Amino acid sequence: MKVKKAIESVMNVLFALCGLFSVAAVALITGYMIVAGIPAIREIGLVNFLFGTEWASTAADPKFGILPFILTSIWGTLGAVVIGVPIGLLTAVFLSKIAPPRVAAVVRPAVDLLAGIPSVVYGLIGMMVLVPAVMDIFNLKSGTCLFAAILVLAVMILPSIVSVSETALNAVPREYEEASLALGATQIETVFRVSIPAAKSGIAAGVVLGVGRAIGEAMAVMMVAGNVANMPGLFKSVRFLTTAVASEMSYASGLQKQALFSIALVLFCFIMIINSILNFVLKKGDKA
Amino acid sequence: MISVCSENPYNGIVPNNKKQKEILEGITMKKALSALIAGAMILSMTACGATSSSTANTSSAAETSSSAAASTEATGTVSGSVTTGGSTSVEKVILSLSEAFMQENPDVDITYDPTGSGAGITGASDGTLDIGLSSRNLKEDETGLVATTFALDGIAIIVNNENTVEDLTLEQIKGLATGEITNWSEVGGPDQPVVLVGREAGSGTRDGFESIVGVEDACVYEQELTSTGAVIAAVAANPNAFGYASLSAVDDTVKAVTVGGVEATEATVQDGTYAIQRPFVFVTKEGEELSDAAQAFIDYATSDAVNEIIANAGAVPVA
Numbered sequence: 001m002k003v004k005k006a007i008e009s010v011m012n013v014l015f016a017l018c019g020l021f022s023v024a025a026v027a028l029i030t031g032y033m034i035v036a037g038i039p040a041i042r043e044i045g046l047v048n049f050l051f052g053t054e055w056a057s058t059a060a061d062p063k064f065g066i067l068p069f070i071l072t073s074i075w076g077t078l079g080a081v082v083i084g085v086p087i088g089l090l091t092a093v094f095l096s097k098i099a100p101p102r103v104a105a106v107v108r109p110a111v112d113l114l115a116g117i118p119s120v121v122y123g124l125i126g127m128m129v130l131v132p133a134v135m136d137i138f139n140l141k142s143g144t145c146l147f148a149a150i151l152v153l154a155v156m157i158l159p160s161i162v163s164v165s166e167t168a169l170n171a172v173p174r175e176y177e178e179a180s181l182a183l184g185a186t187q188i189e190t191v192f193r194v195s196i197p198a199a200k201s202g203i204a205a206g207v208v209l210g211v212g213r214a215i216g217e218a219m220a221v222m223m224v225a226g227n228v229a230n231m232p233g234l235f236k237s238v239r240f241l242t243t244a245v246a247s248e249m250s251y252a253s254g255l256q257k258q259a260l261f262s263i264a265l266v267l268f269c270f271i272m273i274i275n276s277i278l279n280f281v282l283k284k285g286d287k288a
Numbered sequence: 289m290i291s292v293c294s295e296n297p298y299n300g301i302v303p304n305n306k307k308q309k310e311i312l313e314g315i316t317m318k319k320a321l322s323a324l325i326a327g328a329m330i331l332s333m334t335a336c337g338a339t340s341s342s343t344a345n346t347s348s349a350a351e352t353s354s355s356a357a358a359s360t361e362a363t364g365t366v367s368g369s370v371t372t373g374g375s376t377s378v379e380k381v382i383l384s385l386s387e388a389f390m391q392e393n394p395d396v397d398i399t400y401d402p403t404g405s406g407a408g409i410t411g412a413s414d415g416t417l418d419i420g421l422s423s424r425n426l427k428e429d430e431t432g433l434v435a436t437t438f439a440l441d442g443i444a445i446i447v448n449n450e451n452t453v454e455d456l457t458l459e460q461i462k463g464l465a466t467g468e469i470t471n472w473s474e475v476g477g478p479d480q481p482v483v484l485v486g487r488e489a490g491s492g493t494r495d496g497f498e499s500i501v502g503v504e505d506a507c508v509y510e511q512e513l514t515s516t517g518a519v520i521a522a523v524a525a526n527p528n529a530f531g532y533a534s535l536s537a538v539d540d541t542v543k544a545v546t547v548g549g550v551e552a553t554e555a556t557v558q559d560g561t562y563a564i565q566r567p568f569v570f571v572t573k574e575g576e577e578l579s580d581a582a583q584a585f586i587d588y589a590t591s592d593a594v595n596e597i598i599a600n601a602g603a604v605p606v607a
Contacts, residue, residue, distance in 0.1 A: 056489070056505055057489045057490070058489040058490050058495075058505075059504075059505040060504065060505060127521075127525075128525075131525070132525060132526075135526070141480075141481035141482075141483050141510070141528045142483045142510045142511065142526055142528065142529070143526070144510070144511050144522075222514075226510060226511040226512070227488070227511065227512040227513065228509045228510065228511065228512050237509070237510050237511060239512075246514075247488045247512065247513075247514050248488050248489055248490055250488075250490070250514065251376055251402075251488070251490030251491055251492070252490050253376070253402065253403065253404075253490075256489070256490065
């Protein structure tokens with residue numbers, strides 16, 4: 001008996017330690033981001049840093065304006081959402097309401113598999129297939145552009161949108177739908193007027209998760225976006241917040257390196273905001 | 289919505305497979321995580337506020353540590369430590385050389401601090417470095433110093449294999465890079481736009497190309513990639529593209545053009561006829577005796593024995 005009790009308490013401590021480990025990791029990362037990111041912002045000036053339109057980190061007269069990166073990240077994510085959400089939502093509707101079980105049994109694992117593909121593979125295929133295709137179709141001089149990145153991101157955010165939306169749609173009480181059908185609504189009307197509105201907070205959570213993935217993605221976009229610090233344009237070579245950090249880190253020194261940490265801090269803030277939105281959406285969903 | 293499903297009294301409407309349940313649980317975990325992050329954020333912010341004065345110090349930590357490394361320099365002849373620093377472009381070569389040297393002389397410790405050619409030359413001249421490293425020759429006003437070339441860096445100008453352009457002058461390359469020449473037909477090629485594919489800011493190859501061609505900070509890039517291999521792949525994939533790459537990395541997936549009629553080869557870099565090249569030099573103080581270890585390293589690095597090491601590091605050995 002005593003031994004059992006001892007094991008219990010030892011295990012309790014072990015669980016607590018494991019729990020603390022992730023808290024410590026988060027605290028460490030947050031603390032480090034702030035400590036490492038603030039100096040360059042101080043030196044450059046917050047306004048110059050956030051709203052400067054020119055980035056020339058190694059020029060004789062260096063410029064550290066990250067507005068192009070911020071806008072690119074926002075536009076890129078927005079574009080991915082515009083393309084990915086309709087496709088993802090309709091896939092979820094299909095899986096949840098329309099598809100015969102056998103078809104769903106093929107589509108669902110395929111979507112899940114999409115989530116498991118490493119981002120470098122997305123980037124590679126984007127680079128080898130998508131970029132030349134974009135170049136041909138739109139008659140561009142170079143296919144590496146924001147548009148190519150948006151397409152890659154749109155595919156990458158599909159799994160989180162589909163899975164979470166499907167779960168939410170499945171959770172809509174069948175009575176709602178049956179009532180709608182009994183009142184003479186068609187299946188499509190029922191889906192769009194009853195099921196989706198009833199599942200909207202779950203769908204929103206899926207979209208926010210997708211946004212989180214899109215804004216934090218570095219490897220895949222680095223391989224298709226061209227990485228030039230231009231102000232964003234659909235067919236221009238652009239650099240995202242993530243790729244701005246990743247591409248220059250290896251040889252950076254001095255203020256350039258510190259500025260990269262500051263970019264990471266800005267990115268970190270973006271992710272924090274998205275996380276709190278997710279929190280808010282879910283809380284609202286709980287109350288509803 | 290989530291709570292609807294977890295308390296759902298209706299049979300068959302609850303998450304209908306394990307996977308979905310996992311996803312739902314994942315969301316709740318995420319929720320908990322973000323709460324933790326928020327907590328941690330507040331904690332670290334208050335911590336930051338308390339030590340705001342020390343934050344400023346940390347900012348210069350990198351600099352202090354580097355100068356600290358430099359000041360451990362060995363003025364004595366027996367200590368066996370050699371401090372080098374300077375050009376970032378020479379990094380691969382100098383690290384390969386010092387590694388090989390230290391393997392043969394285990395008592396010697398060679399440090400390298402990548403600070404840029406200018407800082408390397410200054411360091412050699414004010415004595416903070418035993419050996420300054422520079423990827424350019426000394427300027428006329430940099431007197432009292434000796435430059436010893438230990439390797440050469442040849443940069444090839446590469447175009448897509450479909451491109452019919454065979455030869456470019458330095459002037460034409462400058463025009464292509466800065467965007468003054470926007471169509472290949474202007475330099476005798478096909479009627480298609482020009483796309484410059486290059487390396488990221490801070491790369492030694494980029495610095496080398498831009499400084500030799502004279503287009504510092506003036507290049508109009510269409511792609512900035514983080515490795516020589518990626519540049520070559522991008523040029524191979526786009527018929528409009530041209531780029532630059534270390535001579536040793538160029539393969540037959542792309543075409544290296546001749547510059548002013550001279551082909552880019554190891555031989556033409558060594559005899560100085562190929563224009564887009566620069567020397568990697570050791571900078572030491574004139575008339576001042578080096579420590580035994582430093583002198584031994586310079587002798588080693590300029591001997592024929594290291595040609596292979598230099599070539600493997602992507603540079604061209606001195607003939």
